[in-house]
Amino acid sequence: MRRRHLLSAVAAGALACALPVRAAKALPRVDVYKSPSCGCCTAWVEHLKAAGFPVNVVEVDDTTAMRRRHGLPERFGSCHTGIVGGYVVEGHVPAAEVKRLLVLKPRAIGIAVPGMPPGSPGMEVGGRQDPYDVFLIDTHGRETVFAHYPKS
Template identity: 55%
Template sequence: MQRRIFIQTLAAGAAAALALGRAQAAPAAAIEVFKTLTCGCCEGWVEHLRANGFAVTVRNVDDTGPYRARAGIPERFGSCHTGMIAGYGIEGHVPAADIRRLLAARPAAAGLAVPGMTVGSPGMEQGSRKDPFDVFLIRRDGAASVFASYNKRGA
């Protein structure tokens, strides 16, 4: 009986070590970020992505609008930077966890957006102030639905 438990424990440990090795060997998701040279909050968002395991390439551009349009994100969902990852557009201060959830689910969509520059969103931290905001899933026809909500009272 003890021998069987020992073998089962040994096998479980080996399986866990193998899984951990695979997780550590997984390459970081690569995202390309288009932003203006002078935008500090964009740098804050880039650091948020890097801290959450993304491999970020930053491209300083004069105008992010053409990149937003290329990603299929309507102007009404615009913010100060646009990311491109795995065929999706990521507009504004979208939390890294939502990008990972998008990549795992692979919906038929243009991407995610956090319109404007909401205080308390990644890269827009200002002390303890955290304004409510939504992350929108943008469909290819330009329509949107709420993908995630943050800092809502009672939520």
């Protein structure tokens, strides 16, 4: 009887190994509002796609209305606005921080990299890598540092 149990266990283990590995959960779509003529925004979209995000681009003349609609204070504005998982992602935010935001799910409006810092995704300028912060914007419009770049 022991031999039969052993053979059954071996067969079950082999079957389990032969089953396909469950696929990782797909990332949610990012809706990106950007100017039709902005090259750095297009480069940021490509950065998101390379990180596995499906992206829907909506070309607009001005992203201010989208920021205002979602309650993001204008001082955090940049050249494009993304919406993902109910959060605003403003400016040249690294995809890794977008993923971290979606895992942590803080009570917040979203995250932002104000301005257009050289070395941020989509703003690569030769080897230049200026330091910049990714801010978490709480529901009252206050910021805290969510990440600092370049990472040390």
